Amino acid sequence: MELANGTEVQEFLLMSFGGGQQKRTLLLLFFTVLYVLTLAENFTIIALVFLDTHLSRQPMYILLSNFSWLEICYVSATVPRMLYDMTFPHGIISFSDCFLQFYIFFSLGSTECFFLSAMALDRYLAICHPLQYPQIMSQDFCYSLMVVCWILGFLWHVFPVILISKLSFCGPNIIDHLLCDPGPILSLACPPLGIAPKVCEVFMNVVVLGNASFVVMSYSVVILTLLKASFQGSRKKAFSTISFHLVVVTLFYGSVAAVYLTPAGGGQSELTKAVTVFYTAITPFLNPLIYSLRNDQVKEALRRLLRRKMSL
Secondary structure, eight states, X not given: XXXXXXXXXXXXXXXXXXXXXXXXXXXXXXXXXXXXXXXXXXXXXXXXXXHXXXXXXXXXXXXXHHHHHHHHHHHHTTHHHHHHHHHSSSEEEEXXXXXXXXXXXXXXXXXXXXXXXXXXXXXXXXXXXXXXXXXXXXXXXXXXXXXXXXXXXXXXXXXXXXXXXXXXXXXXXXXXXXXXXXXXXXXXXXXXXXXXXXXXXXXXXXHHHHHHHHHHHHHHHHHHHHHSTXXXXXXXXXXXXXXXXXXXXXXXXXXXXXXXXXXXTTOOSHHHHHHHHIIIIIHHHHHHHHHTTTOHHHHHHHHHHHHHHHHO
């Protein structure tokens, strides 16, 4: 990678947030507290499912505990670097580290897309096919489904990342963004860019729109099933469960679509930075509260665990 004057470039400069020292200090404090709370919430969910025999046998909670681990990895792929850049403005990041962050962050994002589809499938089978659900969604199938989500997620962006990393970069090497994102990186590449931008766009659209469509269709069938007069079971409990799922799906896909599926997607405006913060740092904090800690079974498992600890 070389600048126009022939000097080899070994690093990028991440601009992160602008503003004075006081603003950066407040943001640093806010995101540090948010990060610690996010880790605590998601580790709590994992511990509850692992320690409570009732939850650990149910596919929905097996998926939720793995989703919590995914959220821990997802937020850790970006927020610690953001905290570093707030402490040391215009943080330097090497070429290899930048593309490593790009690959890990987008792989985890793709894995989250597949996990949201797996959770939608679980609710579809549980509500629309309750008699076959125990046989279909067995623990073995549930664990296999999780492995497939992780493998697909980490294979999905291998080709786009390699393709973009092979481009020539003429400079400047300043990335006016919070993380190593394909849009800002491609804007620094020397023309011609070849097929790299189109390949990145196609891969992003397929994984986001494909999984979002599957989730929408699954929950549409679920809602129609719940509205039928012949439905056997607790409509209130079922609607409560899927409503939490739909909130999480809407928050994630809404923010991702605002950045990557719009004509100016991947840009470097302050609005884009704000939306990026929302889906990289805030939604992983909100998801445990929405998905699990508002769930009656999870709250009861937490009470059982606390009673056991207090009785020791």
